[in-house]
Every structure is written in structure tokens, then in C-alpha cells.
Amino acid sequence: MGRTLIHSAVIVTAKEDSWIPEGYLIVEGNRIAEVGTGAYQGATEGFDRVIDAKGKLAMPGLINTHGHAAMTLLRGYADDLPLQTWLEERCWPIEAKMTDEDIYWGTQLAILEMLKGGTTTFTDMYFSMEHVAKATEASGIRACLSRGIIGFPPDGEKKLAEAIAFSKEYHGKANNRITVTFGPHAPYTCPPEFLKRVVAASEELNLPIQIHLSETAREVEECVAQHGMSPIKLMEELGVFTRPTLAAHCVHLSDEDIEIMAKHDVRVAHNPDSNLKLGSGVAPVLKMLEKGLTVGLGTDGAASNNNLDMFEEMRMAAMLHKGVNQDAIAVSAFKALEMATTDGARALFLEDTLGTLQQGALADLLLVDIDQPHFYPRHNMIAHLVYSAGSRDVTHVFVDGELVVEDRKVLTMDEQQIYAEVQRVCERLFAE
Numbered sequence: 270m271g272r273t274l275i276h277s278a279v280i281v282t283a284k285e286d287s288w289i290p291e292g293y294l295i296v297e298g299n300r301i302a303e304v305g306t307g308a309y310q311g312a313t314e315g316f317d318r319v320i321d322a323k324g325k326l327a328m329p330g331l332i333n334t335h336g337h338a339a340m341t342l343l344r345g346y347a348d349d350l351p352l353q354t355w356l357e358e359r360c361w362p363i364e365a366k367m368t369d370e371d372i373y374w375g376t377q378l379a380i381l382e383m384l385k386g387g388t389t390t391f392t393d394m395y396f397s398m399e400h401v402a403k404a405t406e407a408s409g410i411r412a413c414l415s416r417g418i419i420g421f422p423p424d425g426e427k428k429l430a431e432a433i434a435f436s437k438e439y440h441g442k443a444n445n446r447i448t449v450t451f452g453p454h455a456p457y458t459c460p461p462e463f464l465k466r467v468v469a470a471s472e473e474l475n476l477p478i479q480i481h482l483s484e485t486a487r488e489v490e491e492c493v494a495q496h497g498m499s500p501i502k503l504m505e506e507l508g509v510f511t512r513p514t515l516a517a518h519c520v521h522l523s524d525e526d527i528e529i530m531a532k533h534d535v536r537v538a539h540n541p542d543s544n545l546k547l548g549s550g551v552a553p554v555l556k557m558l559e560k561g562l563t564v565g566l567g568t569d570g571a572a573s574n575n576n577l578d579m580f581e582e583m584r585m586a587a588m589l590h591k592g593v594n595q596d597a598i599a600v601s602a603f604k605a606l607e608m609a610t611t612d613g614a615r616a617l618f619l620e621d622t623l624g625t626l627q628q629g630a631l632a633d634l635l636l637v638d639i640d641q642p643h644f645y646p647r648h649n650m651i652a653h654l655v656y657s658a659g660s661r662d663v664t665h666v667f668v669d670g671e672l673v674v675e676d677r678k679v680l681t682m683d684e685q686q687i688y689a690e691v692q693r694v695c696e697r698l699f700a701e
Contacts, residue, residue, distance in 0.1 A: 271317030272297050273672070276309040278322035279639060279650055282626040283329045283610045286603040288650045294327055296632045299444065299670035304626055318672065324640035325664060326650060329624050330389025330411075330633035331579040332613030335479075335517040335538035335567030337417075338393045338401060339367070339375030341382070342695060343572035352485050352547045360572060364396075366698055372397035374690040376404040381687055382577045384410055384679050386660030389633040389668045391577075392515075392538070392567065392617060394452040394479060396428075398435050406443040409673040409681045411633060413617045414439065415452025415479055420463035429466060436474050446669055448619065450515065455481040456492055456500045464507050477513035477618050479538075480504075483526070484518035485549050501526035510535055513618050517567065519557070520550045527553070531560040536616040539608070541585040543569030554590050555599050565616030566608045578660040583609045587655050602655040635674075636665035 273296040280289040282304065295303040313319050340360070347359035367375075372395065383391055390411040393401055398416045405412040416432035419425065432451055440449040451471045453459040459467070471478050483489055483500045492500045501522065504510055510533035517538040519530075530537070539552055557564055566582045568574050587605040591597050600608075610624035622630035639650075643657040666674035673681050 273318040274316045275320045275322050279326040281328040284625050296670050301630045301632050325636040326639045329610045331387050331609050333388050333391040333567050334565035334613050334616045335392050337395050337570035338379035339372045340570030340572040341378040342375040344575050369397045369400050371694045373400040374694050376401045377687045378691050380408045380410050381682050384674055386578050387635040387663040388579050402439045409668050409671050411446045413448050415450045417452045419454050420459035450477040450479045453480050468508050471512045479515040482516040483521045486521050489521045501529050505529050520544055520552045527560050537564045538567040539564050540567045540569040541589050543573045547573050551593050555594050563615045565613035579609055580659050583655045602652045605655045632667055632670040634667050635663050637662045638664050
């Protein structure tokens with residue numbers, strides 16, 4: 270790892286709604302040792318790497334709080350369908366044919382896309398998670414991984430056992446770049462008694478839970494018909510919220526649901542692009558924020574987005590809720606940035622300094638090329654990041670103090686091999 274000096278950059282720390290017009294960063298090992306204002310005046314001897322970042326902006330790495338990485342293999346395959354049709358008739362039949370190798374290469378493709386776009390931490394709920402972990406460890410990215418669990422017999426108990434074994438083996442691996450949560454898919458795929466078993470395993474291993482909740486109106490209606498209560502209320506009744514919980518989507522919430530979530534400090538992964546594409550609706554994010562809930566941003570899988578661009582999610586989060594609420598200040602540019610960085614770290618129950626540029630923080634950061642027309646004039650660099658920037662503006666990415674992307678090239682992955690392997694895999698998966 271060594272020592273790295275990044276100087277002459279515009280710096281957005283994500284700690285406050287302001288930026289440093291010119292500053293420098295010193296990285297020692299996997300931590301930020303210093304954030305300085307103005308030109309760097311010290312000696313450059315003793316650094317293993319010196320980056321002249323003139324014309325670039327340094328910011329925290331983006332944190333993707335919800336996704337299914339290997340669903341990159343389904344990108345463009347099942348578009349313009351409602352969620353249940355998309356899931357049950359198109360996705361699940363192909364996923365049933367996927368091998369461990371398929372999952373590995375689909376995950377490689379997702380990680381490649383995320384790293385090139387400035388995402389330094391991603392969340393995954395899928396299967397063959399040992400192979401997702403191997404791809405994560407080799408690429409250098411940070412990840413919060415869950416073995417996705419569908420709790421119906423006869424495979425439910427086997428999948429829970431796999432999740433427990435995976436947690437014991439991989440939580441804290443790769444210098445703690447890999448953390449693990451339990452991943453029951455949803456209330457409609459995990460019966461109540463089974464969810465209680467997941468809660469018990471989560472408590473025994475002291476690990477959080479992530480779960481899809483209240484994604485569609487149909488899901489909520491069916492839950493009320495079957496259990497006499499909303500998915501949120503059902504989770505409270507079953508004790509799920511006695512564990513640290515990350516709830517994905519949360520589109521169809523009542524005021525009572527939000528009160529329950531606030532009482533139990535349930536964290537939320539908001540996926541605006543995916544929710545819009547699947548016609549699921551718009552999550553009541555403003556109400557959640559007003560009640561003090563932690564809301565991070567996620568892309569969901571590439572089959573329902575169709576990219577993994579967190580800059581796009583920031584822009585959508587800021588714009589969408591202004592329009593829905595007819596309120597131009599509903600989600601500010603700075604709040605959208607927080608949702609993609611500091612709030613994302615909190616949503617994943619990771620350490621508080623992750624998602625910021627400050628002394629002592631984990632050195633997950635990126636450089637953005639701002640010597641381009643859409644970054645001028647320099648009135649507000651945070652607004653430019655949220656409303657003007659895109660993933661293709663990212664030039665350098667550090668994760669855990671290691672340089673993993675340099676001049677837009679991913680140093681830890683063979684890009685052309687990934688494309689060739691994904692093409693080979695898909696020719697078999699989608700053969701008639």
C-alpha cells in the first residue's frame with residue numbers, strides 16, 4: 270500500500286455542503302492520513318506514488334446499497350415487464366440454469382462496470398456467493414455480501430445452512446473488505462416461521478439482515494390479505510427488526526410503516542431507477558428522511574436498471590423527489606451525495622468514516638475529470654457532481670488505499686477476457 274500524495278485537486282469531502290477549491294490528500298496504508306487546503310508545500314520524497322490531480326476533483330467512493338451483481342448476464346433480456354412477470358417468467362428460469370462459473374463471470378462484469386464508474390463498495394444478494402467473494406477479493410473492491418435465501422421447502426433449510434457457512438467463512442475476509450449479512454429474499458418468498466430461523470441465525474452470528482420489502486403495491490396487498498398486516502408490520506411482529514436491518518426498495522409504505530421503521534432504526538436502500546423501470550412506483554423518501562431514517566442509494570441489478578451507474582442514481586434521487594413532491598428543495602444535491610456516500614455506509618452498517626474524505630477514514634476515493642464543458646463555470650461543484658457528472662468522468666479509483674483504476678483502466682481485472690467469457694456464458698444460457 271505505501272504512501273500516496275494526491276495534490277492540486279478540487280476536494281469534496283462529503284462531510285459538509287462545501288468544497289475545497291484546491292487541496293491535497295495523503296494516504297498511508299488503507300487510511301487517509303491528511304486532507305489539506307491549498308497547494309501542497311511539503312517534500313514529495315518518501316511517497317510511493319504522487320498524483321498531480323490538477324483538473325480533477327477528489328471525492329469519496331460511491332456506495333451501492335442494493336444489487337444482484339451477476340444479473341448483468343440478464344441485462345437487456347427482460348425489459349418492459351412488471352416485477353412479478355419479469356421475475357417469475359423471465360429471470361428465475363434463466364437463473365435456474367446458471368452455474369458457479371456463470372455467476373463468477375457475471376459478477377466480474379458487474380465489478381468492472383462499478384469500478385470504472387467510481388463505485389468502491391457494492392451490496393450483493395444472490396447465490397454461489399463463494400464465487401462472488403472470490404471475484405470481490407481479486408478485484409480489490411469492497412462488498413457487503415448475502416447468500417440470497419428463498420425459504421420454501423424443500424431447499425429453504427439448505428440455503429439457510431449455506432448462508433450460515435458462507436458467513437462464518439467470509440465475514441471480514443480480504444482485510445475486512447468483505448462483510449456479510451443474511452439475505453432472506455422477501456416476505457413473499459420466506460414464510461414467517463422460516464424468517465424466525467433467519468433472525469435466530471443473525472443473532473447467533475451477530476450479523477445484519479438485508480431483505481426486499483414493500484417493493485410493489487401487489488406485494489403489500491397480498492401480504493395484508495394473507496397476514497392481516499403490511500410487510501413492514503409483519504417484519505416487526507416476526508422480530509426481524511430486532512436485528513440490524515437493511516430494507517431494499519420500501520416503495521409502498523404507510524405512515525405507520527415509516528413510524529415502525531424509525532422506531533427500529535431500519536436502514537433503507539432506495540433504488541429510484543429500478544423502481545421506475547419496473548413500474549413499481551416512487552418511494553416516499555422525503556417522509557423517511559423527515560422521520561430520521563438512513564437512506565442509501567442502490568442500482569438494483571442490471572436486469573432492471575440497466576446500468577450500475579451511481580452518478581445516475583444520485584441525479585435521479587435528487588430530481589425525482591423534487592417532481593413528485595412539487596418541492597424544489599425536497600432532496601438537495603448535497604443530500605443526494607450523502608445518500609451515495611456517507612448514508613450508504615451507514616445503511617450497510619459499516620464504519621462511520623467510510624464515504625467521507627477526512628483524516629482517519631478508509632481510503633476509498635476517486636478522481637473525476639472536471640476539465641470538461643459540463644463542469645464549467647465553477648459555481649457549485651457538488652451540484653455539478655449530482656446534476657452534471659457521469660460515471661465516464663471517473664479517471665482514478667482507490668479502494669482500501671490501493672489504486673485499482675488508473676486513467677480509466679482497471680488495474681486488477683482483464684477487461685477483454687471478461688467480455689469474452691460473458692459472451693461465451695450467455696451463448697449457452699440463452700440458447701434456444
